[in-house]
Amino acid sequence: MDKLKSVVIGCGAIAREHLTALGELKSVEVAAVCDLSAARAEAAAERFGVAKWYSSHEELLAEIRPDLVHIATPPSSHFEIARNCLAAGLNVLCEKPITVDYSQFSLLKQLAIKNNCMLMENQQMRFHSSVQYIQNLITSGKFGDLLEVQVCVSLNIVAADSPYIDRNAPHFALALRGGVVGDFLPHIAYLAYMFTGSVMDLRTIWIKHTGDSPLPADEFRALIKGERATAYVNFSGNAQPDAFLFRAAGTKMRAEANLFEPPRLTLRRVRPGEPALMSLLDGIGEARDVLRGTLAGFWRKLGSKSSYDGLLEFFARTYRALELHEPQPIPLEEVDEIAHLVDRLTSSDHKL
Amino acid sequence: MKVLVSGAAGFLGSYTVSRLLGRGHVVRALIRPESRAPIWPDEVEIFRADLRVHDRLVAAFDGMDAAIHLAAATSGNEDIQFASTVIGTERFLEAMSQSSVKRLVHVSSLVVYDWARAKNIMDEQTPLLNNIYEMGPYTIAKVWQERTVSRFAKEHSWNLTVMRPGFIWGPRHAEIAGMGRHYGRVYLMFGPFTRLPLSHVVNCADCLVSAVESEAAINEIFNVVDGDDIRVWRYAREYARRSSQGGLLVPLPYGFGLGIAQLASFASRALFGKKGRLPSLLVPRRFEAQFKPVRFSNRKARQVLNWQPLASFNECLDLSFS
Numbered sequence: 001m002d003k004l005k006s007v008v009i010g011c012g013a014i015a016r017e018h019l020t021a022l023g024e025l026k027s028v029e030v031a032a033v034c035d036l037s038a039a040r041a042e043a044a045a046e047r048f049g050v051a052k053w054y055s056s057h058e059e060l061l062a063e064i065r066p067d068l069v070h071i072a073t074p075p076s077s078h079f080e081i082a083r084n085c086l087a088a089g090l091n092v093l094c095e096k097p098i099t100v101d102y103s104q105f106s107l108l109k110q111l112a113i114k115n116n117c118m119l120m121e122n123q124q125m126r127f128h129s130s131v132q133y134i135q136n137l138i139t140s141g142k143f144g145d146l147l148e149v150q151v152c153v154s155l156n157i158v159a160a161d162s163p164y165i166d167r168n169a170p171h172f173a174l175a176l177r178g179g180v181v182g183d184f185l186p187h188i189a190y191l192a193y194m195f196t197g198s199v200m201d202l203r204t205i206w207i208k209h210t211g212d213s214p215l216p217a218d219e220f221r222a223l224i225k226g227e228r229a230t231a232y233v234n235f236s237g238n239a240q241p242d243a244f245l246f247r248a249a250g251t252k253m254r255a256e257a258n259l260f261e262p263p264r265l266t267l268r269r270v271r272p273g274e275p276a277l278m279s280l281l282d283g284i285g286e287a288r289d290v291l292r293g294t295l296a297g298f299w300r301k302l303g304s305k306s307s308y309d310g311l312l313e314f315f316a317r318t319y320r321a322l323e324l325h326e327p328q329p330i331p332l333e334e335v336d337e338i339a340h341l342v343d344r345l346t347s348s349d350h351k352l
Numbered sequence: 353m354k355v356l357v358s359g360a361a362g363f364l365g366s367y368t369v370s371r372l373l374g375r376g377h378v379v380r381a382l383i384r385p386e387s388r389a390p391i392w393p394d395e396v397e398i399f400r401a402d403l404r405v406h407d408r409l410v411a412a413f414d415g416m417d418a419a420i421h422l423a424a425a426t427s428g429n430e431d432i433q434f435a436s437t438v439i440g441t442e443r444f445l446e447a448m449s450q451s452s453v454k455r456l457v458h459v460s461s462l463v464v465y466d467w468a469r470a471k472n473i474m475d476e477q478t479p480l481l482n483n484i485y486e487m488g489p490y491t492i493a494k495v496w497q498e499r500t501v502s503r504f505a506k507e508h509s510w511n512l513t514v515m516r517p518g519f520i521w522g523p524r525h526a527e528i529a530g531m532g533r534h535y536g537r538v539y540l541m542f543g544p545f546t547r548l549p550l551s552h553v554v555n556c557a558d559c560l561v562s563a564v565e566s567e568a569a570i571n572e573i574f575n576v577v578d579g580d581d582i583r584v585w586r587y588a589r590e591y592a593r594r595s596s597q598g599g600l601l602v603p604l605p606y607g608f609g610l611g612i613a614q615l616a617s618f619a620s621r622a623l624f625g626k627k628g629r630l631p632s633l634l635v636p637r638r639f640e641a642q643f644k645p646v647r648f649s650n651r652k653a654r655q656v657l658n659w660q661p662l663a664s665f666n667e668c669l670d671l672s673f674s
Contacts, residue, residue, distance in 0.1 A: 012431055012435075013429075013430075013431040016431075037438070037439045037442055038442070039438045039439065039442055039496055039499070039500050040434065040438065040439060043434070043438075043492075043496055046485075047485045161427070161428070163428075163432060167385070167386045168384040168385055168386050168387075168402040168404075168405075169402045169404040169405045169435075170405070301629065302620065302623070302624065302628060302629060302630075303623070303624040303627055303628060303629070304624065304627040304628060304629035305627075
């Protein structure tokens, strides 16, 4: 059977994650890579054994007809490249944020529907093993009623050597609404949306904590009221150490995972019995979970497994859908709702 | 001669500008917009641009006779170094191709050689690395940078000279990878009697200027080392003493360190296949590229450029730690 054909446009850091994951999929062949820098395109091709490389995506699309185009360029170029692909009837999987504003996404959506193409944003954290595990607990009823999720990201974007504050070569994310925080908002938004459902109301706070930086804001908080639960989400460019904490609270259980360090996950259940004894048993159980997860995480690192834990599963589901002519794994309407949520999060004006 | 120097505010760049001035050349120093310019005489023209993003780089070449390309990142992850070192170079050379400048001296590094295949002596005939992606970010970027330079030079028939310095050291930059590693106050030296390919910044800058001045250097490659008389033990001892850092020097045989790396590499391959990831000291090829005991020759630079180091090792120590 012929392999499905993919191409990757953009050969920076995130493209390497795409190419590594694609290398794991036996049913997929990367037919070409593309980058405005010929050296970077050729280096990516050489490194991942890709037969062809281009420095113009138009030339690539003129010569190759892939089953799926991975767009891994800076966000400001997503719209034009995705539009060209969709206009040519090609399926698109685009890095986040899929477009720099919601109106651009709406145009792409119309084009995707018109040409019957797949159009997805990379929302790989949905398929992260810890997120999936918690979601299964909720679906099975073990969590009780889900009340709240928290998505808390800390990244030291204001460190002296951070590329995000390099004034010599301004980072591409500075062109986004919300600046660098805006670059991470899609992850925060879709993880919240997965558990809250459609958003009914939200409140945001944007803060610039570190004054001497080109960032419009480096701290962000939001409260989201969804149809099924609420979410508290935040991004801190100053809190250390780096973490991507996902917490869920239900009527019967709490769960917490650092998505940067899979598969570490701690659970705490309501258990009948003497409170002091249960507290001791819970503590021992939590310590066991932490130790097991930490050792497994270290083992993963030795084996060079990416911290982009859900990417491979996301790609596998996407290519399976293409192979079997099934709907895209993340429905277009959900991609739309999340793009709209990101738009609302960056449009609200509660600045302190 | 009117010479454009990229990376001019960097460690080697600032010394190269000074040496060019000392030899009577006119200098245009290309430095990043936010970099603090070294203290140069007023006649040095400063052109502020970041090679990664500046869209009018061609103006930097106006009226110049030659360029010395030094700009490169020495820290950061693979993507940061590739963007600064390789993509910056692509854009620099693209601008040069639109100018009338045909003379280019490119500063590469000894890291582009395959140290595992260096037999007894490392010179310009030593084979280059082929499988570069198991090496570190700096090596990957420097290999691609030199490839890019060579291709542009060939395509545009430029008069190219490639210079490959060893460990460049000097004031505030005396800690070099070849010394080994220090963990707190303990210095681990892998092969205390290994010879170091030292290139003091004063000598290195002088060699670059000799190359840009020399017709005989065109289309040639030179390794830039002061010599190979200084061994790890002596350098580490001088460093520890003169930098007032003190500490315990622990010599370990080179073969012992390499053996540990080979063992770790074998275990990693057995457990994880090709995907296994280890710290650089435990990757045999990366270990070799820092500590392999070979000799280093500067014979070609001496013969073709008629160059010899300006300062002896003892003079360099005084210059570096005074």
